[in-house]
Amino acid sequence: MLRSSIGRYVDFMYLSHGYFFFAPNPGPGHLIECQLHPENTAANQNVFLRSIVKKYFYPDRVEQWPRLLYHRHFMLSEFHHTLFAPTELEDSTTIDARIMSQWREDRRTYESLQESIRDNLATKHPGYRIVLKRIQHDLPSPRLYFVDRWKLTDPRLYGELIEGPAQAPDATQPSKPIDSPEPRAVPIETEVTR
Amino acid sequence: MIGKDFFQSWNMFWFLPRSALTLAWIRISTGSMLAYIHVVWSMRLADFMGAKAFTTKEWVRSLHRQDYTWSYLWFIDSMPFLWAHEVIAIVLAILMAIGLFTRYVIPLIWFMTLMVCHRMTGFLFGLDQIVMMLTTYLMIAQSGEALSVDRALRFRRNASEDTTSQTLVPLPLSPWNTISTRLMQIHLCIIYLFGGLGKMRGETWWDGSAIWLSAVSYEYQSIDFTWIGHAPALMALAAHVTLFWETFYCCLVWPKLTRPWILVIAVGVHAGIGIFLGMITFGWMMIVANFAFIRPETSEQWIATIQRYTRSSR
Numbered sequence: 001m002l003r004s005s006i007g008r009y010v011d012f013m014y015l016s017h018g019y020f021f022f023a024p025n026p027g028p029g030h031l032i033e034c035q036l037h038p039e040n041t042a043a044n045q046n047v048f049l050r051s052i053v054k055k056y057f058y059p060d061r062v063e064q065w066p067r068l069l070y071h072r073h074f075m076l077s078e079f080h081h082t083l084f085a086p087t088e089l090e091d092s093t094t095i096d097a098r099i100m101s102q103w104r105e106d107r108r109t110y111e112s113l114q115e116s117i118r119d120n121l122a123t124k125h126p127g128y129r130i131v132l133k134r135i136q137h138d139l140p141s142p143r144l145y146f147v148d149r150w151k152l153t154d155p156r157l158y159g160e161l162i163e164g165p166a167q168a169p170d171a172t173q174p175s176k177p178i179d180s181p182e183p184r185a186v187p188i189e190t191e192v193t194r
Numbered sequence: 195m196i197g198k199d200f201f202q203s204w205n206m207f208w209f210l211p212r213s214a215l216t217l218a219w220i221r222i223s224t225g226s227m228l229a230y231i232h233v234v235w236s237m238r239l240a241d242f243m244g245a246k247a248f249t250t251k252e253w254v255r256s257l258h259r260q261d262y263t264w265s266y267l268w269f270i271d272s273m274p275f276l277w278a279h280e281v282i283a284i285v286l287a288i289l290m291a292i293g294l295f296t297r298y299v300i301p302l303i304w305f306m307t308l309m310v311c312h313r314m315t316g317f318l319f320g321l322d323q324i325v326m327m328l329t330t331y332l333m334i335a336q337s338g339e340a341l342s343v344d345r346a347l348r349f350r351r352n353a354s355e356d357t358t359s360q361t362l363v364p365l366p367l368s369p370w371n372t373i374s375t376r377l378m379q380i381h382l383c384i385i386y387l388f389g390g391l392g393k394m395r396g397e398t399w400w401d402g403s404a405i406w407l408s409a410v411s412y413e414y415q416s417i418d419f420t421w422i423g424h425a426p427a428l429m430a431l432a433a434h435v436t437l438f439w440e441t442f443y444c445c446l447v448w449p450k451l452t453r454p455w456i457l458v459i460a461v462g463v464h465a466g467i468g469i470f471l472g473m474i475t476f477g478w479m480m481i482v483a484n485f486a487f488i489r490p491e492t493s494e495q496w497i498a499t500i501q502r503y504t505r506s507s508r
Contacts, residue, residue: 021320
């Protein structure tokens, strides 16, 4: 009721934001990986995967300076992750129609964001097909960091997040640091040099 | 009788006239930060707001179709217009910082920055929220009455006044300064309360590991403080102090006895965020927001001390 009565005011005045700095838990970082493929790459999936000419990441500390400029790009990559909606829902036959409708809308919003980012990058890289990936940069445990000597930029801490059916993460669950030297489920192929 | 006391206290809390000295410090810092924010937008203006921006104006408009935000930048992506917009915003922000035409400049820079905020959804973070909050409340204050070119010009017009020691001349008192200050204070209390309650939902703030997770968050890290992982007791202490301070800030910042301690912790926490977690702009503006709890009389004493020191050292 309070929201409906003052919602217009707080929305317009840019006061309608929750204040949750590093809450409920500090979590992993989320990056956008931008892959450049030749425009006329064959449709064959394996050929396509091998055709990467170049790839880079947002945010990038070196390319984006000063720090506030870097942070703007970091917020975009986190926002890109926050808006993610999977390509399909698990067991969609039993899901409530309203949830399905919301998911379709969320997926449209996410896809149109990706399209918007790709269009921007296309102006910088004409002649290339651009593919965007969501990358999660996990946080190492003290044991991995101090005992196993993993760096914070160790490739094993980076993993590609799948676009397919996935359960929504529970924000109240603690963000456990990675404590296993096993590689990520979908490790990215090359070292992130940032 | 109780009712009379209550209304008297209420009136004093909200309307007892005060000088604009503390608000002037906040105005200078906020204006400077607004100028910097617009300079940074300008560095990649085409990427941020142009026709082929990361988030196009059509996409942002579509995202906000169900809320009550609006921006003229949802309809304009002409680069000459955007450049003019940002240059004007930078000039206005500098005028705000130096306090020239203050009464007109603050609402204008507030509105232009608000339009940018509604355009730049997805790129914003706490810095934008705090700067906009402070600018909103500065609009109703008379912060141009102190530490400003406006004030210096007024003295110059009046030849009988000594322009070299303007800060020692009593500043005009206004209830608008009090209202503005109270709104900042209360807003800050709400920010911290919800920040604290939000952290309480997470386990890592209870077991202390939140500090480790922050230390190894490479995307945030600006200075390596992973050494803290060798001191679990220190991590637990830092996490618990943060949790307690943030949640109870709204209670403990008001009594004279606890206020200095709460403000000292605020400076420590935000300086830590700024220095170690790469958010120096955000950390600084949070410290500036805490200035709202420094009484104008205290600011005057500090300035007088600085002036005495500088005169004696000449």
